[in-house]
Amino acid sequence: MPPKFGTSGLRGLVSDLTDGLCAGYVRAFLQVTPHSGQLMIGRDLRPSSERIAAAVAAAAAAEGLTPVDCGALPTPALALAAMEAGAPSVMVTGSHIPADRNGLKFYTANGEITKADEAAILRVYAGETDCPPVEAVEDPEAVPSYRRRYLSYLGRSALSGLRIGVYEHSSVARDLLSETLRFLGAETVSLGRSETFIPVDTEAVDTATRDMLAGWAAEHGLTAIVSTDGDADRPLMADAAGRVIPGDVLGVLTASLIGADTVVTPVSSNTMIELSGRFTRVVRTKIGSPYVIAAMQSAPKSARVAGFEANGGFLLGFAAEGRGGLIAPLATRDAFLPILLPLAECVRRSVGLADLVAALPARATASDRLTGVETEKSLALVELLSTEPEARQVFFDGNGPEAAIDKTDGLRVTFQSGNILHLRPSGNAPELRCYAEAEDTETAAELVQKTLEVAREAIG
CATH class of the missing domain: 3.40.120.10 (Alpha-D-Glucose-1,6-Bisphosphate, subunit A, domain 3)
Structure with a gap:
């Protein structure tokens, strides 16, 4: 699956996140984002992050900006430093997903980009681009x-x-x-x-x-x-x-x-x-x-x-x-x-x-996921269950009558028992997510595992 925008920036396999591809997206971001002449850059501790950060810096220089290297630091620390400086920023991170994947998180001087910003980046993205390497300016103050x-x-x-x-x-x-x-x-x-x-x-x-x-x-x-x-x-x-x-x-x-x-x-x-x-x-x-x-x-x-x-x-x-x-x-x-x-x-x-x-109301949640599931298969399953009541009844057999259905994001079913099950394809990884809510943690966890077992069989 090629790198694409999901729920938290651009994500993809490290092998697909080439220097040219990353540089192309960064140049597109800077072409549609107001700036004052500098781009602040951070990274996590993945083996690939330093290499990708260097490609981000090269792209910034190619667009006429000064790349500022904030080093390895938390994403919110980079965002805070960039907002204080009135500058856009890019964080190289795959967040919680395995090290064979990585990504880019983009920030304007006001904070995290919106879905409208993502659309603007995609409109001007011109594909991979080669940028000569540069030496970024270091910023030692972001972490303190x-x-x-x-x-x-x-x-x-x-x-x-x-x-x-x-x-x-x-x-x-x-x-x-x-x-x-x-x-x-x-x-x-x-x-x-x-x-x-x-x-x-x-x-x-x-x-x-x-x-x-x-x-x-x-x-x-x-x-x-x-x-x-x-x-x-x-x-x-x-x-x-x-x-x-x-x-x-x-x-x-x-x-x-x-x-x-x-x-x-x-x-x-x-x-x-x-x-x-x-x-x-x-x-x-x-x-x-x-x-x-x-x-x-x-x-x-x-x-x-x-x-x-x-x-x-x-x-x-x-x-x-x-x-x-x-x-x-x-x-x-x-x-x-x-x-x-x-x-x-x-x-x-x-x-x-x-x-x-x-001191809070006694409602417990649990969640887990099926990994290595093609997004198209997850989407097809959720679409089937969302539109076919009979398929939904078979899939959720044993949970009792439905009380309500919410299609805001995936399929979230509330049962008359008060239990809730929510299926959703991941927005940035080949995964099918399952969330459950019940009166206690054990029940919620059991609901998740049972539902994922049924989903695994359904997806094949």
Whole structure:
């Protein structure tokens, strides 16, 4: 499958992401994007990212811009630095997908590109282009500026007394996250560092990883375990028992703690958001941060709006005041805020993460995926189930009568039992995603596995 735009930038196999192809897309991006003469560039820790970043820099120079190398850093750190500089930026990352794939995330000086921006890039894209290599200007301030964002907002000692395990794996934020936690007063324990890239999907944490987290929690006597995906725009957090806290639950906690009155989230997120009664307005979108951002931008100017996805990536749409000062809006997914703010609340109230979660309505979610599934086959299955009631009845046999169907993004079926099943082809990888919601985690997980087994047979 050739590289294409999905729910989070341009993605494809590393073998297909040639220097010429990447340069061609970057030149198209710069031709339709306002700039002040420079392009800021970042990358994750994949083996291919440094090579692709060099191609991005060469393309910027060919368009007459100065390429600025921000190095290996979190995606939100690059976006923040670029917005502060009034410059566009490109992050080289495949996020949570395996290392044989990579991608480009594009940002204007105002934040993540929209679907309209993607269409404009595709209109002027002229194919692969050869650009001579260049030496980029280095920017050593992007990472310290991102760390100061949270230190100034939360204030020193906000995490005093906590003992936090940091699952480092190959996250580009592994050192920065530990440093930030320590600056805020926590004690940290390094866990699972790897020099080989490990694809960590915070929305579909596998059983082996869950068991590993529980083992570490017991072995080290931890308050919590924290981590991110590869480019650190999605959080992973487990409580003192090593139980993973779903990303949309972290989103509810973070949005309420920061004082949001309006929440924007995809249709796949937990219906506990509405049931919690913590927000004046909840807006549901298709899956993908561009859709969340577009809906956030459409909110009334007076709204204190925040957005988040089921993967935990959090978008702040207003300036919020904390113990140490203001934190500015950031129109891209962020992993640090939904990690740090709930932990700070635990210190403030002398409670554990499990206590914060227990105060929310008892609705549990689970998700997983079939990998290596051609997108066309996933689309065909979802189309069949969406349009043929009899096929849907056979496919979902055993779940009882339907109560409602939502086709906002894929097929989401609510049953009279209250259980929910949602099938959706991935927008950036050959995968079929399945999401489930039920009254407890075990039921939700069983629903996902059973549904994926049926889907595997149906797809063949």
